[in-house]
Amino acid sequence: MNKALVVFSGGLDSTTALYWAIDRFDKVYTLTFSYGQRHVLEVEMARRIAQRAGVKEHGVLEVDLTQVRGSALTDPSLELPMNREPTRGGIPITYVPFRNGVFLSLAAAWAEGRGIPHLVGGWNAVDFSGYPDCRGEFLKAMEDAINLGTKAGVEGEGFVIHAPLIHLTKGQIIALGLSLGVDYSESISCYQGREIPCGRCDSCVLRARGWRQLGIMDHLVERLLREGKLDTWGIHKNA
Amino acid sequence: MNKALVVFSGGLDSTTALYWAIDRFDKVYTLTFSYGQRHVLEVEMARRIAQRAGVKEHGVLEVDLTQVRGSALTDPSLELPMNREPTRGGIPITYVPFRNGVFLSLAAAWAEGRGIPHLVGGWNAVDFSGYPDCRGEFLKAMEDAINLGTKAGVEGEGFVIHAPLIHLTKGQIIALGLSLGVDYSESISCYQGREIPCGRCDSCVLRARGWRQLGIMDHLVERLLREGKLDTWGIHKNA
Numbered sequence: 001m002n003k004a005l006v007v008f009s010g011g012l013d014s015t016t017a018l019y020w021a022i023d024r025f026d027k028v029y030t031l032t033f034s035y036g037q038r039h040v041l042e043v044e045m046a047r048r049i050a051q052r053a054g055v056k057e058h059g060v061l062e063v064d065l066t067q068v069r070g071s072a073l074t075d076p077s078l079e080l081p082m083n084r085e086p087t088r089g090g091i092p093i094t095y096v097p098f099r100n101g102v103f104l105s106l107a108a109a110w111a112e113g114r115g116i117p118h119l120v121g122g123w124n125a126v127d128f129s130g131y132p133d134c135r136g137e138f139l140k141a142m143e144d145a146i147n148l149g150t151k152a153g154v155e156g157e158g159f160v161i162h163a164p165l166i167h168l169t170k171g172q173i174i175a176l177g178l179s180l181g182v183d184y185s186e187s188i189s190c191y192q193g194r195e196i197p198c199g200r201c202d203s204c205v206l207r208a209r210g211w212r213q214l215g216i217m218d219h220l221v222e223r224l225l226r227e228g229k230l231d232t233w234g235i236h237k238n239a
Numbered sequence: 240m241n242k243a244l245v246v247f248s249g250g251l252d253s254t255t256a257l258y259w260a261i262d263r264f265d266k267v268y269t270l271t272f273s274y275g276q277r278h279v280l281e282v283e284m285a286r287r288i289a290q291r292a293g294v295k296e297h298g299v300l301e302v303d304l305t306q307v308r309g310s311a312l313t314d315p316s317l318e319l320p321m322n323r324e325p326t327r328g329g330i331p332i333t334y335v336p337f338r339n340g341v342f343l344s345l346a347a348a349w350a351e352g353r354g355i356p357h358l359v360g361g362w363n364a365v366d367f368s369g370y371p372d373c374r375g376e377f378l379k380a381m382e383d384a385i386n387l388g389t390k391a392g393v394e395g396e397g398f399v400i401h402a403p404l405i406h407l408t409k410g411q412i413i414a415l416g417l418s419l420g421v422d423y424s425e426s427i428s429c430y431q432g433r434e435i436p437c438g439r440c441d442s443c444v445l446r447a448r449g450w451r452q453l454g455i456m457d458h459l460v461e462r463l464l465r466e467g468k469l470d471t472w473g474i475h476k477n478a
Binding site: 059061062063064065067068069070071090091095096097098099100101102104105106108109110112113114132133135137138141142144145146148149150151153154155 | 298300301302303304306307308309310329330334335336337338339340341343344345347348349351352353371372374376377380381383384385387388389390392393394
């Protein structure tokens with residue numbers, strides 16, 4: 001029995017990773033973190049997407065990262081970059097200290113008691129090359145640490161971390177998702193945390209660029225237009 | 240400026256590690272985890288010990304490990320071993336899946352925003368040789384992962400994990416603490432989570448054995464006797 005746990009925010013990348021896992025493993029689980037992020041709506045959207053995808057079990061873990069300083073995603077006193085151009089060079093202010101280390105550690109802990117050996121995530125090293133905890137090198141080191149620090153690693157078959165999107169551009173990620181039948185209409189990405197994308201934060205800009213590369217309208221924008229929540233002549237007219 | 244963060248439960252080992260850090264570093268911080276353990280009293284006792292030791296800042300992080308299955312420390316449906324003999328062979332039921340991986344990840348995240356490069360803990364590979372996440376091999380792998388996955392690791396000087404007690408017996412740990420002036424009277428170890436030790440769980444048995452090796456009465460037992468909370472002719476008469 002091949003079981004996999006997807007570290008799942010409900011954003012575009014991890015939704016693609018979820019469908020990749022469903023295509024590949026017999027039983028798929030999802031785990032979402034409520035960590036004091038600005039975009040708390042993502043926790044609810046993640047639940048909906050996981051439910052629709054028919055996962056075996058969807059977990060939500062509370063972990064308080066608001067005491068972790070220095071990230072615009074968890075510290076309201078820091079400003080989000082709103083440049084309509086993704087941040088380039090160095091590590092962006094949206095970097096949350098060791099977030100993926102924390103998430104992977106908790107995922108391993110959650111997975112171990114359920115006998116799940118495969119850990120999957122939508123980590124990507126192309127668009128956000130500045131995040132140190134999104135690189136393959138880090139993920140490999142984390143896999144080693146998990147296998148040395150768990151019962152499953154020492155006595156059992158051990159854990160394998162899968163990062164199927166690590167080298168894909170946003171356009172390629174969306175194309176992969178579409179080929180797997182993903183419906184992105186409930187997947188939100190905006191750092192502001194609203195259902196209606198701000199269109200200006202790094203995450204919105206990169207997402208819009210990805211769909212534009214494919215010449216397709218973002219499923220989310222399509223739904224918001226259909227539901228009358230979005231002005232076609234507003235800031236999203238190029239999405 | 241030499242700053243260190245001690246992963247701090249308030250138990251005998253991490254209290255010793257705290258005083259070791261105070262002896263060695265200029266500024267010392269403590270971080271305690273409230274993770275749904277049976278012994279929640281330890282969170283309050285840890286705060287008191289840290290305060291008395293005069294740490295720069297004492298943090299308490301909530302992280303919900305009750306959804307992590309399979310450990311007698313977080314799952315009330317599992318029985319604690321009460322053998323008056325420490326569990327030998329294999330990994331004990333008190334093993335919490337990847338607990339030290341989770342704690343170290345959160346410690347690194349908390350430390351990074353405060354510019355703290357040294358992470359210290361009371362991990363010990365002698366008494367609980369069955370815990371995979373208490374071995375030097377694991378701690379080294381975790382240090383590598385943290386240095387590959389953080390801004391401080393990639394752009395700065397990086398993190399160093401210190402495990403000063405890793406190869407010491409319980410008696411040696413207590414002797415080290417006494418030489419550093421540690422007062423153990425508020426440090427609790429019992430898995431049952433009460434101030435008055437049950438005297439029968441693995442943790443109580445190992446602690447009592449350590450003091451016996453030194454031929455000294457446990458500071459905690461001494462205080463409880465003084466306060467009239469303990470019957471000298473009870474189960475603790477050999478402590």
